[in-house]
Amino acid sequence: MPSRKKVRLIHTSDVHLGDQTGHPTAEEALRAVVDAVTRLRGDMLLLVGDIFDNGRVSDAVVQSFLGQVARLGTPAVLLPGNHDLYDEDSVYQRKVFDAKPPNLHIISETKGQAISFPELTLDVWGRAMPSHTPDFRPLEGMPSLRNGHWLVALAHGHFHFADDLDLRSSPIYPEEVAAAPCDYLALGHWDRHVDVSQGRVTAVYSGTARGPSTNDPVAEVTVVDLDPEGGVSYRQTPLHSAP
Numbered sequence: 001m002p003s004r005k006k007v008r009l010i011h012t013s014d015v016h017l018g019d020q021t022g023h024p025t026a027e028e029a030l031r032a033v034v035d036a037v038t039r040l041r042g043d044m045l046l047l048v049g050d051i052f053d054n055g056r057v058s059d060a061v062v063q064s065f066l067g068q069v070a071r072l073g074t075p076a077v078l079l080p081g082n083h084d085l086y087d088e089d090s091v092y093q094r095k096v097f098d099a100k101p102p103n104l105h106i107i108s109e110t111k112g113q114a115i116s117f118p119e120l121t122l123d124v125w126g127r128a129m130p131s132h133t134p135d136f137r138p139l140e141g142m143p144s145l146r147n148g149h150w151l152v153a154l155a156h157g158h159f160h161f162a163d164d165l166d167l168r169s170s171p172i173y174p175e176e177v178a179a180a181p182c183d184y185l186a187l188g189h190w191d192r193h194v195d196v197s198q199g200r201v202t203a204v205y206s207g208t209a210r211g212p213s214t215n216d217p218v219a220e221v222t223v224v225d226l227d228p229e230g231g232v233s234y235r236q237t238p239l240h241s242a243p
């Protein structure tokens, strides 16, 4: 068994690129996230769904995104969400992605897929969302990896608190989180940061990196530390760098 290394993840979601009217700060927020990965000495960027606002965004918007990812000195793992589904018409199936930078890893298996990063002693698992329905269970099929690596899971969906009895699409239940074999569950779908950790599993919605207005365009990211001695911890960190 390899000994696990210390790993720092920068976790964000719900950027909504390509919707200038509804999400005018998306591009600036993404740029600030990419800058923050270097500034905060992250080893990997996690993009947990709704990175694009819809499947009709222009190729120019996609190219701009790929250009930002190419600026990173680290791997980036992207999980499609309900606004950027992995279906037949998915933005991620477009030709423009043939020229994606080699550090961008897109989770595209709708039954689940683990991507291994041996240099970080880290495996990242997720299920690409083919349709946003109550039948799609983002955590279903998460494997217990036995290679001694950290296991980080990505999921885009709605966490059900105990008193939340509505039937929602892409549901995530507390008992599923508690039973998940991962060390960290990186969540997306909610614009606000919420900690929904259960039992031994640290589970966090990063919230969006977008700020509330064009005057205040960037918000925060989640900085996650996987430490063989200290365990799993995280902090919310503002994207405004010191002047």
Ligand SMILES: [Mn+2]
Pocket: 049, 050, 081, 082, 083, 156, 188, 189, 190
């Ligand atoms: Mn969503």
